[in-house]
């Protein structure tokens with residue numbers, strides 16, 4: 001589904017990502033791990049079009065995307081969350097999910113002004129879709145609460161729902177468990193598995209919570225000092241001497 005070849009990103013003299021190769025198959029849950037400053041978020045930013053890579057190639061469903069802006073990549077079905085929550089805090093939970101669907105709404109001036117049947121229909125579909133995803137992330141009772149008033153774990157789930165209303169194929173989550181308590185992390189774990197198992201979504205995540213990573217990943221990619229260090233199953237990564245030395249440490 002996604003292939004990156006010789007991906008390199010430089011900031012002035014700093015080579016933040018150095019010739020990284022990665023591939024993600026459909027319906028996999030893939031985690032990217034590595035020490036702080038290893039280059040993981042920079043890889044994410046390149047894959048999602050927030051940065052234009054200095055060099056290298058990114059193919060999404062066999063089509064090059066490394067020259068496309070983020071919004072065009074998102075429309076192709078590759079969407080992401082950020083390390084820090086980025087909701088519209090004054091808007092309600094459901095409004096956040098409606099705004100995310102503006103692209104699919106029939107919102108030209110004429111249809112909006114005169115509330116044409118096609119406008120009303122597309123609004124109803126967007127509302128149903130938003131309600132469906134609020135239900136899936138267990139936030140339906142919070143639909144009319146301002147997003148900024150939700151608990152942190154709920155805001156994290158709302159962000160995932162905001163991605164899901166756009167019908168993505170590949171969901172990229174940047175440190176989704178950061179700041180969550182153990183109960184919230186368990187709920188996140190179940191949510192990610194549900195997205196893959198019941199909704200057929202492919203998931204790429206950056207995460208430092210090794211219990212979560214080892215529990216849900218089909219494949220783990222390790223980045224260290226901007227370079228690809230290892231790729232393997234959780235068991236292979238846990239036993240990899242180089243990964244233990246660079247990141248995991250001895251148990």
Ligand SMILES: Nc1ncnc2c1ncn2[C@@H]1O[C@H](COP(=O)(O)OP(=O)(O)OP(=O)(O)O)[C@@H](O)[C@H]1O
Pocket residue numbers: 011014016034035036037038039040041042043
């Ligand atoms: N926009 C930028 N301008 C300059 N340097 C940057 C920029 N973004 C990242 N860097 C540098 O690139 C390197 C990789 O950073 P990155 O945020 O990708 O690491 P990371 O693996 O995601 O770390 P963490 O786990 O702490 O989030 C770091 O040295 C960082 O300071």
